Amino acid sequence: MSQTLEQITTGVIEGNIQGIRQLIQKALEEGLKAEEILQNGLIVGMNEVGKRFKVAQMFIPEVLRAAKTMHAGQELLHPLVTDARAVRVGTIVIGTVQGDMHDIGKNLVGMMCEGAGFEVIDLGFDLSPETFTEAIKVHQPDIVGMSALLTTTMRSMGHTLKAITEAGLREKVKVMVGGAPVDAEFAARIGADGYGHNAVVGAELARKLVEAA
Amino acid sequence: MRTNYRVNAGVRFEVFSRDQLEELFNGVLHVMDKIGLDVHHEEARNILADAGAHVEDKRVRIPTHLVKRALATAPRSFTIYARDGNPAHDIQIGPGRAHFGPGPTPPNFIDVETLERRPYVRDDARIVATVVDALPNIDFCESLGTISDVPTDLAAAYEFATMFPRTTKPIVAWSFGWDDSNDIHQIAITEAGGQEAFERRPNYIHYCEPLSPLVSTFEAVDKVIFAARHAVPVIFTTCALAGGTAPVTPAGIIIQTTAESFMGLVLSQIIRPGLPFFTGGVLSVMDMSAMILSYGAPELSLMMAGVTELAHYCGLPLWQTGGCTDSKCLDEQASLEGSLSVFFSALSGGDLCHDVGYTESGMTGSILQTVMMDDAIGYSRRITRGIEVTPDTLAVDVIRDVGPDGHYLYHDHTMQHFKTEFWYPNLCDRHNYEEWAAEGKQTMRARVIDRTREILATHNPSPVRPETAEAITAIMAAAENRVKNKP
Numbered sequence: 001m002s003q004t005l006e007q008i009t010t011g012v013i014e015g016n017i018q019g020i021r022q023l024i025q026k027a028l029e030e031g032l033k034a035e036e037i038l039q040n041g042l043i044v045g046m047n048e049v050g051k052r053f054k055v056a057q058m059f060i061p062e063v064l065r066a067a068k069t070m071h072a073g074q075e076l077l078h079p080l081v082t083d084a085r086a087v088r089v090g091t092i093v094i095g096t097v098q099g100d101m102h103d104i105g106k107n108l109v110g111m112m113c114e115g116a117g118f119e120v121i122d123l124g125f126d127l128s129p130e131t132f133t134e135a136i137k138v139h140q141p142d143i144v145g146m147s148a149l150l151t152t153t154m155r156s157m158g159h160t161l162k163a164i165t166e167a168g169l170r171e172k173v174k175v176m177v178g179g180a181p182v183d184a185e186f187a188a189r190i191g192a193d194g195y196g197h198n199a200v201v202g203a204e205l206a207r208k209l210v211e212a213a
Numbered sequence: 214m215r216t217n218y219r220v221n222a223g224v225r226f227e228v229f230s231r232d233q234l235e236e237l238f239n240g241v242l243h244v245m246d247k248i249g250l251d252v253h254h255e256e257a258r259n260i261l262a263d264a265g266a267h268v269e270d271k272r273v274r275i276p277t278h279l280v281k282r283a284l285a286t287a288p289r290s291f292t293i294y295a296r297d298g299n300p301a302h303d304i305q306i307g308p309g310r311a312h313f314g315p316g317p318t319p320p321n322f323i324d325v326e327t328l329e330r331r332p333y334v335r336d337d338a339r340i341v342a343t344v345v346d347a348l349p350n351i352d353f354c355e356s357l358g359t360i361s362d363v364p365t366d367l368a369a370a371y372e373f374a375t376m377f378p379r380t381t382k383p384i385v386a387w388s389f390g391w392d393d394s395n396d397i398h399q400i401a402i403t404e405a406g407g408q409e410a411f412e413r414r415p416n417y418i419h420y421c422e423p424l425s426p427l428v429s430t431f432e433a434v435d436k437v438i439f440a441a442r443h444a445v446p447v448i449f450t451t452c453a454l455a456g457g458t459a460p461v462t463p464a465g466i467i468i469q470t471t472a473e474s475f476m477g478l479v480l481s482q483i484i485r486p487g488l489p490f491f492t493g494g495v496l497s498v499m500d501m502s503a504m505i506l507s508y509g510a511p512e513l514s515l516m517m518a519g520v521t522e523l524a525h526y527c528g529l530p531l532w533q534t535g536g537c538t539d540s541k542c543l544d545e546q547a548s549l550e551g552s553l554s555v556f557f558s559a560l561s562g563g564d565l566c567h568d569v570g571y572t573e574s575g576m577t578g579s580i581l582q583t584v585m586m587d588d589a590i591g592y593s594r595r596i597t598r599g600i601e602v603t604p605d606t607l608a609v610d611v612i613r614d615v616g617p618d619g620h621y622l623y624h625d626h627t628m629q630h631f632k633t634e635f636w637y638p639n640l641c642d643r644h645n646y647e648e649w650a651a652e653g654k655q656t657m658r659a660r661v662i663d664r665t666r667e668i669l670a671t672h673n674p675s676p677v678r679p680e681t682a683e684a685i686t687a688i689m690a691a692a693e694n695r696v697k698n699k700p
Contacts, residue, residue: 056637061627068623104620111622184647197645 004030005041012045012073013052015065020073034080038087042073046115053200060108063200067115074117088119090142090210093135095123097156102149105179105199109145112203118143129156129163136169142210145202146192148179157182158190165191174209178202223309223599226560228519234526240468241475241523242277249274250427250476254434257480264483273429275479283475283482287490289528293353293383293446294414296404297675302381304352304565306489306530311559311597313536313590314353315341316568317387317420321577322358323542325665330541330577333358337578338372341570342379344580344665347672349639350590353418354384357570357578364696367689370396373417374685377401378677385448385567387420390432394419394439396692403684404677412444415489418565420532421477425451425458426469429476437477441484448532448565449477450494454506455516457499463512467520470494478529491565492524493517493532505574508537509550514557521563533563536586537571543581543658547572551582552589559593584668585661588640595636606630640664 004027011020027037049066052058058066078087094110096103103125110120121139123131132144144164146157157177164170174193177186187195194209196202229237251271252258258268267274295302304312322333325340338356345354354376360368369388376384377400388394397417405411419440423433433449440447451473453459459466474492481488496516500507507513517534524531535558540546551569558566568575569590570583600606611626621627640660642649649655655663676682 059631061622061631064622065628103618104622107620108622197647 002027002030002032002040005032005037005044008037008041008073009045009048012042012066012069013048015062015069017065017069017072020069021076024073024076028080034077035082035086038074038077038081042070042077046070050200050204060199064108064111064115067111070117071114087117089117089207091119091121091139092143092145092206093121093123093132093139093141094145094147095127095132095135096125096147096149097153097160098126098128099156100148100150100153101125102179103147105149106145106147108199109147109178109196109202112199113145113206116203116207118203118206127160129160132160133163133167133169136164136167136173141173142213143174143176143206145206146175146177148177148182151181154179154181154186157192161190161192174213176202176205176209220602221599223597224560226518227522228515228561229522231526234523237464237468237471237519237523238526240464241471242280244427244468244472245275245280245475246277247274248427250429250472252429252434252476253431254429254438257429257434257438260438260483261480264479266479273476275476279479280475283479284527284529286482286486287478287529288487289530291446291489292414293418293489294416295381295383296377296401296416296677297381299381299675302352302383304383306564308525309562310564311533311562311566311594312352312564313555313558313566313569313586314351314382314385315345315355315357315570315578315580315583316534316537316575317355317357317385318359319357319571319573319576319578320359320361321573323572323577323579323581325580325662325669328581328662330573332361333578334362335360335371335375338375339379340669341578341580341583342376342384343672343674344584344668345382346380346674347668348584348587350587350594351569351583352382353565353567354380354382355387355420355567357580357583364693366696366699367393367396367692369393370689370692373397374400374689377404378682378685379674381675383417385418385420385565387422388436391435391439392695393692394436396688398439398443398445399688400681400685404681408443415444415446418446418448418489418491420448421450423449423451423473423477425453425473427473429473433477434480437481438484441481441488444485444488446489446491447477447481448491448493449481450474450492450532452495452506453497454499455497455512456501459496463496463516463519466496466516467523470496471520471523490529491532492527492529493520493534493563495534495568496520497534505539507539508534508568508571508574509539509546509554511553513537514554517554517563518557518561521561525562530564533558533561533566534568535559535563535566536569536582536589537575538582539572539574541573541577543572543579543585543661547579547582548585548589548657551586552592555586555589556593556596559590559597562597581661581665584665585640585657588638591636591638592641 290307535554
């Protein structure tokens with residue numbers, strides 16, 4: 001395996017945002033294909049990050065830095081790949097639902113999804129059901145992600161899902177939900193397609209949802 | 214340039230005011246000078262008398278100037294060295310440094326495999342030393358038992374011989390008397406490279422236990438003389454029961470036990486001025502219903518904190534007590550009593566906190582309790598480390614950078630500090646319900662047992678030098694002969 005690819009893998013694990021662009025440039029100059037750099041460099045690194053996070057050898061600030069590095073690399077490779085979906089696995093629209101201004105969890109999921117190869121459109125927080133339906137029409141995402149921290153605002157997720165269905169958009173998108181009070185049972189009850197209990201699991205779930213589609 | 218700017222490098226906690234400490238100290242001096250202690254050791258009485266003590270039959274009264282001279286020569290700060298030169302396992306005694314370790318001599322042990330209570334055997338010393346060597350927050354080693362499957366007189370020597378090769382953390386040794394003290398010492402100095410090298414870098418501490426109230430027993434005194442003549446850092450402390458063998462009031466038991474320790478202090482400093490000496494002990498209540506010396510009582514932690522302050526007021530390091538319980542097994546009571554006493558001990562800054570792993574009121578040693586307490590000690594140490602206040606930690610610029618509605622996860626400041634500012638437990642579970650359920654809904658008890666067994670299966674302590682291994686075999690063979698030929 002190319003030494004430069006190994007350096008790219010290490011660069012992702014170490015979250016070397018500045019260095020990754022140079023390394024990718026070097027790899028391209030060495031004649032490596034964009035797909036190879038992605039598959040055998042960046043993704044190898046990000047998979048290792050996921051493994052280390054699960055056994056508490058890496059922590060969230062480091063994982064996010066790795067995700068950001070991954071994302072920077074993907075952006076660079078995007079115009080060079082023949083199959084765009086190899087780099088950009090899908091589009092995800094995320095936001096915190098109406099009545100809720102908590103967004104650190106939603107931001108985390110967004111950052112992790114970028115690292116997982118998604119284009120992330122972050123709508124913000126305290127979003128009405130209509131904001132979500134409009135965004136689906138405009139951005140045509142594969143996935144809609146909704147977040148809430150408060151038990152009082154969890155209900156807004158149900159309302160938003162209902163609005164998506166009534167607008168005739170439910171078949172077009174997968175819906176995932178998350179946030180401290182949310183669990184798998186709640187997700188099933190309101191008719192969401194999935195639930196992730198933390199940002200890393202959320203990003204994995206997003207990949208599974210687009211791969212299954 | 215700043216004037217009168219005071220920095221607290223840790224969390225402050227105080228029991229006594231300076232005036233109260235002076236009153237306690239005067240009480241100790243009064244007991245030593247006017248009441249006196251019985252010293253059951255003729256040679257010791259002669260040494261003390263020659264130095265100016267008043268001796269009448271067994272009763273020895275120590276004038277205040279002798280106590281103060283001993284306090285002037287005994288060091289407050291010194292180092293006990295890891296036998297293999299690993300500085301991470303050195304113990305630096307000094308202000309604001311609390312160290313933790315198991316305790317000596319319970320008759321029973323909780324079997325790590327069957328989890329049943331049974332008599333302590335020689336292999337348990339191997340188990341305890343190996344686990345102690347691996348635990349990040351345990352600093353010194355004691356055996357948590359009295360070996361029952363060797364000749365009785367050799368229980369202490371076998372214990373040391375078994376533990377010494379399995380941990381490089383300094384051992385606090387105990388013994389029956391002069392002969393086995395010497396067995397232990399010969400092993401230690403062989404590893405150190407001789408008596409002279411040992412004196413430069415002492416690698417173990419000797420524990421002697423006189424009797425409450427106010428009796429310096431022959432064995433305890435003999436051992437303190439041995440330690441002083443061989444330059445072994447020494448602990449000379451009692452286990453007093455408030456209401457039984459000591460006054461029922463905390464102030465009273467603190468005075469009495471300190472006077473009991475000070476007899477050993479004075480004697481050791483006459484023989485070898487400057488010998489590292491630990492005062493203190495186990496101060497607790499006699500439970501007036503169960504009739505036990507309680508190892509889980511809040512008074513234990515309170516009295517230990519008080520006696521620590523008095524020791525530090527006098528300029529001495531202290532033998533603390535904590536991490537122990539009256540519970541019979543690894544349960545919620547064991548966790549509650551152990552954790553709170555560990556925390557109090559850490560707050561008081563007592564220099565060597567022993568009995569981490571005592572259960573059933575000191576009747577049963579449990580390395581499982583020690584493993585659980587390792588997390589409690591880490592937790593406590595994070596708190597006692599306190600809050601650092603510098604321009605960097607105040608983080609006003611960072612707050613400006615992030616601003617309203619931002620987040621700190623990407624910020625360099627977070628990256629720089631999140632590993633050192635936050636303490637991460639080894640055993641306490643912080644996963645969410647789904648993850649915890651997916652891992653089999655393990656309880657703390659199960660995690661403690663798993664971790665203990667995992668350490669035993671995987672941890673390889675740094676070995677002793679080949680000549681030490683040979684010396685251990687020879688010393689123990691000679692000791693066996695000595696015991697066989699004993700009349």
